[in-house]
């Protein structure tokens with residue numbers, strides 16, 4: 001479950017430039033959760049600035065061509081600041097609509113962890129509720145279907161002014177729709193991500209049911225196997241040998257077999273020779289059925 005940061009009453013309001021100035025002057029290291037927590041009084045003061053969002057939108061709307069140019073999220077996420085050490089975003093949380101409510105099996109969110117820390121403040125509205133758990137990443141192999149000890153189940157709300165820290169690869173949560181339109185303000189460090197994909201969890205079985213890849217690397221490696229030629233073989237071999245990312249390494253090995261079917265047994269032996277449970281698990285699952293790790297099929 002996330003850490004709720006309880007701060008003394010403070011109605012001081014600061015501008016975005018002042019916030020950046022303070023963060024830079026204090027030399028916070030946002031790869032450390034202690035520093036993120038120590039900086040939270042200033043996020044609270046920024047969060048007190050109720051002109052922040054509308055002033056920013058007004059200014060950006062004056063140049064529609066450049067509007068949210070660096071925003072890789074979607075229309076409900078608004079990037080307020082992209083700093084070398086962190087970025088700030090506002091996220092809009094809509095209540096569930098009548099149509100959505102009528103769709104059988106409709107899910108407002110999925111149960112997931114993060115591979116980066118998020119310090120979040122309720123900026124506007126009653127806020128979402130979030131059902132949270134905690135798990136021990138270091139005791140997890142990360143295989144699809146792996147049983148996870150999801151502990152400390154608790155529901156939090158994020159009303160205006162409340163601050164929570166979601167810890168990378170420690171907290172699990174699923175957002176529940178707010179009663180009315182709500183906005184949260186997020187601080188996300190640029191240097192604190194863990195080199196493993198986010199996991200989606202099945203709350204009924206407490207298992208990892210999908211990897212949430214947020215970079216294009218996985219797709220590129222898959223496409224290399226499906227569409228590549230001889231020029232791609234050497235590149236895929238290097239990715240496989242690099243040992244930096246088990247997920248990408250396993251997919252590179254599968255793509256190699258797609259391009260060189262005659263090397264099937266040789267590559268299988270190379271994978272097994274690395275003696276890595278996660279690499280082997282992903283490799284054989286994807287070899288048996290391409291797309292398994294994308295959660296494309298039920299009963300993975």
Ligand SMILES: [Fe+2]
Nearest residue numbers: 112113114173
């Ligand atoms: Fe989340």
